[in-house]
Amino acid sequence: DGHKRELINLCANNYLGLANHEEIVAAAQRALAEFGFGMASVRFICGTHVLHRQLEEAIARYVGADDAILFPACFDANTGVFDALLTADDAIVSDSLNHASIVDGVRLCKAQRYRFANGNMNALEDALRQARENGSRFILIATDGVFSMDGYVADLPTVCDLADRFGAMVMVDDCHATGHLGPQGRGTPALTGTEGKIDIISGTFGKSLGGAAGGFVAGRSKIVEVLRQRARPYLFSNSIPPAMAAGALRAIEIAANADDRRSRLGAHVQRFRQGLVDAGFDVVPGTTPIIPVMFFDAHRAKAMAQTLDRLGVYVAGFSYPVVPEGQARIRTQMSAALTDDDINAALQAFRDARELLAL
Incomplete structure (x- = not known):
């Protein structure tokens, strides 16, 4: 009416509160006027713009990783990461309250699956021991940094200690933390003193960092290289629009000093x-x-x-x-x-x- x-x-x-920040809007408008509405292609054909690489480098620096790879959304990042990295010889150990995108990503992967009760470090240890006894080659622990329905912060120091003991890797979905938690808003690893110990960080530009869309996986260079070659949502989805990349770049700069x-x-x-x-x-x-x-x-x-x-x-x-x-x-x-x-x-x-x- x-x-x-x-x-x-x-x-x-x-x-x-950056979703309608004047400088972010202006950065996106400039890119929209200069580079158009979209790339009309996936990254590996003709969809990679200089802004995409700048944004990947900026988010990697921000969260303390070697490199990063962009996805249309963090949902795509999480559904693409497991199958690209792990096979039936490997294992995923996942927190029971992880986001739906991690659950779906695990389902798409042939690795052995272990779940542990939310935040229960004894149960995590049992699952890791079981995975090792079952002869898993690589083991990846997956956890949200902040659990979206409860607001709990994951016990990353203990997760990392257990990962060291059992020779496992750690993945953190930091969607509800990047930008506003920890020093400079660098997320739960920075908040919990585990920066440099996390192998894979997934996150979004759709929450604190401007609130529009787009996701990323940040981590060690070799992991990101494999994802560029094998992550299906990256290979077969249109690039994020240059205007969105420009806005997210400005949002990271603002967030780091906010x-x-x-x-x-x-x-x-x-x-x-x-x-x-x-x-x-x-x-x-x-x-x-x-x-x-x-x-x-x-x-x-x-x-x-x-x-x-x-x-x-x-x-x-x-x-x-x-x-x-x-x-x-x-x-x-x-x-x-x-x-x-x-x-x-x-x-x-x-x-x-x-x-x-x-x-």
């Missing part, structure tokens, strides 16, 4: 989390900008999300199969784009919505 309402957005992945935004984000996280706890909500413990509010019942989560919408707060309810049965929640996410007034208004809306629903 053309009616417009203003809402406080608490469910975007726009952690640093301590002010990270500090504002951290203050919002603390304030909103504490406010919810003080109001008696069941909040999943943690320190990241992902703050899940538990309702355990799908109908209650949905009713709460709809009521909050009417009160001017935009959130989404999550229930099975996105989260385990009986674990329905509203996942709230903080952003540096929010103001203190936004946080206060959102907290008031949560209290009002619960009262209106008599929950």
